[in-house]
Amino acid sequence: MRGVAVRYGPSTALDGVDLTVRAGERVAVVGASGAGKSTLLAVANGTVAASSGSVRVLGADPAALRGRELRRLRARVGTVHQHLQLVGPLRVVHNVNAGRLGSWSGPRAAWSLLHPQGVAEVAEALDRVGLAGRLHERTDRLSGGQQQRVALARLLVQRPELVLADEPASALDPALADTALTLLAGLAGERGGALLACLHDPALALRHCDRVVGLVGGRVVLDAPAGTLTVAGLESFFGVHR
Numbered sequence: 001m002r003g004v005a006v007r008y009g010p011s012t013a014l015d016g017v018d019l020t021v022r023a024g025e026r027v028a029v030v031g032a033s034g035a036g037k038s039t040l041l042a043v044a045n046g047t048v049a050a051s052s053g054s055v056r057v058l059g060a061d062p063a064a065l066r067g068r069e070l071r072r073l074r075a076r077v078g079t080v081h082q083h084l085q086l087v088g089p090l091r092v093v094h095n096v097n098a099g100r101l102g103s104w105s106g107p108r109a110a111w112s113l114l115h116p117q118g119v120a121e122v123a124e125a126l127d128r129v130g131l132a133g134r135l136h137e138r139t140d141r142l143s144g145g146q147q148q149r150v151a152l153a154r155l156l157v158q159r160p161e162l163v164l165a166d167e168p169a170s171a172l173d174p175a176l177a178d179t180a181l182t183l184l185a186g187l188a189g190e191r192g193g194a195l196l197a198c199l200h201d202p203a204l205a206l207r208h209c210d211r212v213v214g215l216v217g218g219r220v221v222l223d224a225p226a227g228t229l230t231v232a233g234l235e236s237f238f239g240v241h242r
């Protein structure tokens with residue numbers, strides 16, 4: 001993205017952001033609450049349109065696409081939202097299978113609600129996030145951390161090229177947080193893609209990402225290789241804490 005600004009009425013969430021994420025990169029976005037991290041991800045997945053500037057995602061401008069073209073792009077971009085966007089009363093298998101809706105026909109998606117499709121792949125994804133055997137539980141009966149892992153499993157079955165993750169480990173203990181970040185980075189790597197992740201925890205960012213982008217008041221004030229940064233430096237500068 002080049003010179004991207006996002007304005008909500010009088011307030012500016014992003015202000016002149018230049019950011020290029022190359023194939024194979026794992027980029028952490030850090031910044032205090034309200035700095036614009038979620039907005040940056042929303043611009044990258046096309047759910048928020050830039051007020052000005054230009055955006056290219058996997059070669060396309062999401063704001064210029066409609067219908068089938070937009071669905072195709074969305075199937076190639078996987079997002080873990082801060083609010084997980086799971087459907088609580090549905091079984092885990094259905095929420096995980098939602099990751100494949102972009103590549104399924106309408107009738108197949110509807111049929112899958114009655115007779116879940118691709119169950120072996122869902123079971124394998126749940127296994128990888130430490131939720132083996134939870135396929136048929138109601139999603140809203142799981143803990144917050146378990147629901148966060150259901151959202152990760154949804155991404156694993158989607159197999160996107162670009163992975164956008166907004167605080168994907170916020171409800172996980174340190175060991176599970178490392179597992180989650182390893183899975184996300186691996187997923188992006190499998191398809192030759194990239195990972196862009198908003199992370200509150202600077203240690204997690206430095207352990208799992210190659211590059212750190214820091215936002216203050218919607219502006220990029222840091223864009224540096226992770227190897228040149230320290231946890232203490234990020235904590236004191238950005239006011240982000242573990």
Ligand SMILES: Nc1ncnc2c1ncn2[C@@H]1O[C@H](COP(=O)(O)OP(=O)(O)OP(=O)(O)O)[C@@H](O)[C@H]1O
Binds near residue numbers: 033035036037038040
């Ligand atoms: N839909 C909206 N309408 C109005 N203002 C918004 C909207 N979404 C975000 N903002 C404002 O834009 C700014 C950036 O918000 P954003 O959610 O991107 O920050 P963030 O860095 O992700 O914060 P957090 O870490 O708390 O999630 C904030 O000042 C916020 O109040």
